[in-house]
Amino acid sequence: MAQTKPSKNTIKFRCFWKTTTIYEVLKGRQWVETESELDWDFFWSDVGWMYEFFDHIHLADHQRFNHFRNYYELTRKDFLIKNLKRMKKTLEKEDKLEEAVNYNFVPQTYALPAEYGLFVEKFKKTPGVWIMKPVGKARGRGIFLFTRLNQISEWKKDHRWRSENPQVENYIVQKYIESPYLIGGKKFDLRIYVLVLSYAPLKAYLYRSGFARFTNAPFSMKKEDIANKLVHLTNFSIQKHAPTYNSKTGTKWPLHNLKMYMITKHGEAQVNELFHDIRSLILRSLLSVQNIIIQDKHCFELYGYDILVDKNLKPWLLEVNASPSLAADTTQDRDLKYGMLDDVLTLVDMERRLPTQTSLQVGGFDLLVDQGTAEGNLKTVPSPFTYLGCYNDREKQLKQMVKAQTASA
Structure with a gap:
């Protein structure tokens, strides 16, 4: 079916996940829902639809879809490791030994x-x-x-x-990793959100807010505790079954709160270095698959990065999720995900509201890399500072952006 470019008020969307926050966000933007297999402007789908249809259809220029064709090169655990190892070997062959050493962020x-x-x-x-x-x-x-x-x-x-x-x-x-950083004697890992709009050139944004996922049980390396998943695995799907689980408070702590806590323990400089290392880790992981992911102007991807911090404040990449959970188990969780997903849609820009030049910040997202600009065409992270974990002023930023657009109209 021939597609025509939608007006700002007639964007047709499909959503595979109708019981999660993304569906709320899509409805909240007053886009028009459709059940049509192909007659849509925006589709938030699972990967199954892509396997069945994507290579057999023709999409109009304006249509957007939330996965790259071979997304699994970054998100399947064995492929991720393979690509990181390959990148490190390539750098070593090119005699870029100093940069190659920086790819030691996986166990x-x-x-x-x-x-x-x-x-x-x-x-x-x-x-x-x-x-x-x-x-x-x-x-x-x-x-x-x-x-x-x-x-x-x-x-x-x-x-x-x-x-x-x-x-x-x-x-x-x-x-x-037998010596994770502990708070209150409990293990945690970080969930951080990354939006990739393009791989060629690489253009990606890093969301300021995220959360730490804690275990309910105290950490232990005792022989009798090795098989206890409540001690070692932070996944909510596991921890919610713990006898001490509290459904009102959940198992998550906002990333900003975690950062402030760590600053009181270790000082601002050391914690800023940790969060910069996390930012660098994320960028290098994207660079490792940049030449492998099939670039398609119809595609974008929201990744959920899982990162563990050890007692020496070294970050370790555990995995990258292509379909991070968009369900909310607490009000705080829902508010974070709603704002983040709303900013994703603003950056995908179906309404054509963003300025033509690259924005350094859009809502709660900060530019991670943009190789389409001279200053962004870098193979390493250019700045020792990152807004990751800082106060999220997304609503203020969006108001300022609208005000600037109105003034220039």
Whole structure:
């Protein structure tokens, strides 16, 4: 069906997730909902639709979709590790050794079954606690910790797992970070939101607000606690089943609150360095897949980065989510996600309201990189400062942006 460019008041949208915050945001912008398979201007979908239809249809210039075709190069755990390793090797071959060292932000990792032999050799040299993760699952499903190789043998038998079996489920195995940063004796990781509007040239924004996800149980590396997911995994889908879970307060702490807490403990300079390292980590991960992701002007992607901080204030990339949860378990969670998603739609700019030049800030999003501009055409992070975790003045910024547009009209 031929598509015509919509007016500002007739944007037609489809939304696969109708019980989450994104549906509220789309309705709140007074766009018009449609159930049509192809006659839409904007589609927030799961990846299943893309697999079935994307390569077999022609989209009009203005239509936008929330996934890149091979998004999994960044978000599938084994592919992420593969691309980061490849980027590091490329830099080393180009004699850019100083930059190559900066790609040490993932734990020692092996892909199974392909690298099982290499893993066994490494395990014998570096015993301790390791963690197994299925590459294609989320919400903590299928993850377990182990300390002995015979535990892997038992797992292989239970899963009918053989390296020569093409139907075997792929896993990664990683050296477990045994000394995470603790608050109140509990482990946490960070959920940070990144919006990529283009890979060629690379253009991405980093959202100021995020949250720390805590465990309900105190952290422990005791032998009897290694198998306890309530101690080691921060996923809400796991922690909500803890006997001490409080549905009113949840398990999350705003990123700004966390940053302020850490500043009181370690000082502003050290915490700013940590958050700059997180920003650098995110940018380098995007650079590692920039030449692999299939660029398409119809596509954008909102990623959910999961990052762990250890006791030495070093950030570690755990995984990148292509479909970060948009459900809200508390009022605070809902407010954060609603504002963030509303700013995503502003940046995607279906209404054509943004200025033609790149904006350094749009709502709560700050520019991470824009290789389409001279100052943004960099392979490393240019500034030691980041707004990540700072106060989110999104409403004030949006009002100022509207005021400036009205004055220039």
